[in-house]
Amino acid sequence: MTRATLAVRHELIGLLGVVERNAYLVKRYAIWEVTWFVWTVANTLTIVFIAKGVQAAGGSLDVKRETTVLLIGAVIWSYLGILFEILTQTVGWERWEGTIEYTFMAPLSRAVHLLGMGAFAVVYGLLRTALLFGAIASFFSLQLDRADFWSAFVVLAVASISFLGVGVMTAVFPLISPEKGTQLGFIAQGMLLVVSGVYYSVSVLPGWMQAIAKISPATYALRGIRHAILDGYGVGALWGDIWPLLVIGAVSIPLGFLVFHRGEIYAKRHGMLKRSG
Amino acid sequence: MSAVEVHNLRKEFNRGGLRRTRRRTIAVDDVSFEIARGECISILGRNGSGKSTLVRILSTLILPDGGEARIFGHDVVAEGAAVRRLVNRVSVEASFFKKMSPVENLSYAARFYGIGLRETRERIPEILDRVGFPRSRRDSRMEQLSRGTQQKVSLARALLTSPVLLLLDEPTTGLDPRSKLEVQEFIQDIREAHDTTILLCTHDMREAEILSERIGILEQGRLLHLAPVGELLADFGADSVEEVFLSATGRSVEDDWEETEQLEVTS
Numbered sequence: 001m002t003r004a005t006l007a008v009r010h011e012l013i014g015l016l017g018v019v020e021r022n023a024y025l026v027k028r029y030a031i032w033e034v035t036w037f038v039w040t041v042a043n044t045l046t047i048v049f050i051a052k053g054v055q056a057a058g059g060s061l062d063v064k065r066e067t068t069v070l071l072i073g074a075v076i077w078s079y080l081g082i083l084f085e086i087l088t089q090t091v092g093w094e095r096w097e098g099t100i101e102y103t104f105m106a107p108l109s110r111a112v113h114l115l116g117m118g119a120f121a122v123v124y125g126l127l128r129t130a131l132l133f134g135a136i137a138s139f140f141s142l143q144l145d146r147a148d149f150w151s152a153f154v155v156l157a158v159a160s161i162s163f164l165g166v167g168v169m170t171a172v173f174p175l176i177s178p179e180k181g182t183q184l185g186f187i188a189q190g191m192l193l194v195v196s197g198v199y200y201s202v203s204v205l206p207g208w209m210q211a212i213a214k215i216s217p218a219t220y221a222l223r224g225i226r227h228a229i230l231d232g233y234g235v236g237a238l239w240g241d242i243w244p245l246l247v248i249g250a251v252s253i254p255l256g257f258l259v260f261h262r263g264e265i266y267a268k269r270h271g272m273l274k275r276s277g
Numbered sequence: 278m279s280a281v282e283v284h285n286l287r288k289e290f291n292r293g294g295l296r297r298t299r300r301r302t303i304a305v306d307d308v309s310f311e312i313a314r315g316e317c318i319s320i321l322g323r324n325g326s327g328k329s330t331l332v333r334i335l336s337t338l339i340l341p342d343g344g345e346a347r348i349f350g351h352d353v354v355a356e357g358a359a360v361r362r363l364v365n366r367v368s369v370e371a372s373f374f375k376k377m378s379p380v381e382n383l384s385y386a387a388r389f390y391g392i393g394l395r396e397t398r399e400r401i402p403e404i405l406d407r408v409g410f411p412r413s414r415r416d417s418r419m420e421q422l423s424r425g426t427q428q429k430v431s432l433a434r435a436l437l438t439s440p441v442l443l444l445l446d447e448p449t450t451g452l453d454p455r456s457k458l459e460v461q462e463f464i465q466d467i468r469e470a471h472d473t474t475i476l477l478c479t480h481d482m483r484e485a486e487i488l489s490e491r492i493g494i495l496e497q498g499r500l501l502h503l504a505p506v507g508e509l510l511a512d513f514g515a516d517s518v519e520e521v522f523l524s525a526t527g528r529s530v531e532d533d534w535e536e537t538e539q540l541e542v543t544s
């Protein structure tokens with residue numbers, strides 16, 4: 001094997017190590033995973049029942065369609081939550097356990113380390129999201145007669161690239177603030193979704209928020225997935241939402257690595273990698 | 278080429294938020310030394326003397342403010358990736374994912390060093406045997422193991438990656454006498470069986486004397502002396518390393534003084 005091949009092999013094995021470690025953690029915290037899933041179901045139901053509630057209060061709306069719109073918003077919220085949480089754990093959880101120094105002194109490039117976390121987050125997030133969608137769907141009559149689930153999956157997969165870029169940026173917060181950094185990930189998640197039409201159309205937002213919505217990957221993800229599920233749009237018809245996601249992904253991933261790198265340098269300069277708590 | 282070359286190394290930390298209240302703490306102050314390949318040296322110092330900061334700089338976890346440190350010729354700042362392939366560390370805290378088993382913790386750690394699945398499966402039981410880890414506990418959660426047993430896993434993790442430089446930062450602190458002895462014997466075994474260079478930071482004089490060729494004294498971030506035990510004893514006209522430490526620093530190693538009060542300088 002050439003030196004370059006060996007280096008690539010080494011990094012790939014390292015990437016698998018990151019995925020393997022997270023799989024062990026899911027296995028070891030299985031009860032907590034179930035508990036958290038039940039909470040997510042309950043939380044999602046509180047949102048999705050709103051459509052029926054509006055009708056019961058005398059409002060006039062297409063309940064089936066609005067319930068589906070709300071469900072998609074809630075499911076994407078949950079998916080983003082999983083991605084951001086796992087990526088933020090890159091630092092937060094490891095600092096708590098005290099393993100962060102061992103991970104950061106291993107000969108594994110930071111990009112591969114973060115990509116490994118991202119790969120696990122996407123696979124795990126997609127599984128959880130599919131389960132959540134199925135669980136909530138059993139409570140309601142949804143507008144799924146024209147749904148193109150494959151196209152919805154493609155949009156979500158492409159959007160995940162951009163989400164990972166943003167997630168990597170948020171992962172740096174616990175490096176800078178061990179106490180409050182993890183919560184900042186949730187703030188980023190909320191900020192991203194509030195401007196992106198998570199439960200409503202972007203058109204109802206003030207002008208300045210609509211301007212921000214244009215650079216949010218969640219805007220295109222939510223719109224594309226809703227078109228795929230509600231209106232049966234295929235991948236070709238969704239290109240208008242897919243290409244902005246590819247562009248945002250191409251910018252956000254390297255930007256995320258750069259932000260994390262700067263955060264790591266800062267932490268190493270100030271001796272902030274050691275265990276706290 | 279020396280295994281470790283440290284020249285005029287310096288590290289200070291700023292503590293406190295506001296500029297007016299910010300305090301400067303000098304952790305490593307103009308430290309210089311070399312370690313030959315295969316040599317073991319001990320650095321003695323009290324809590325807060327700068328031992329851990331020194332180890333963290335050598336393992337690329339802290340960036341120095343001045344001077345330079347090279348591991349087998351590689352600069353720890355400019356060639357961090359190359360250094361990380363050569364070094365591993367055992368610290369006072371056996372840091373692991375506590376819900377995971379020793380085998381799971383070792384398995385993913387090996388992967389970070391590019392060790393494949395088959396090789397890991399072969400090496401983990403072999404190394405756990407060598408450190409005297411009981412076979413019946415291999416699938417227990419780390420949190421169910423005693424401190425001494427966890428520290429054995431910590432040694433196994435370091436050894437699994439075949440480091441040419443092993444940084445031991447108080448590896449026996451807090452262990453019961455039996456576990457302490459086992460860990461010390463294991464360190465001696467590593468030295469005899471491999472060409473591993475060892476930097477041992479400790480405040481256990483006896484441990485330093487048993488395990489190393491040269492002993493250094495680190496006080497307030499400054500390396501006061503580094504010499505073979507016999508030379509130290511002769512220079513200070515002392516009968517024991519403890520006496521040498523007392524003469525060199527004016528304090529006993531157990532005297533856990535408030536380092537920050539002494540070192541902080543208002544900037």
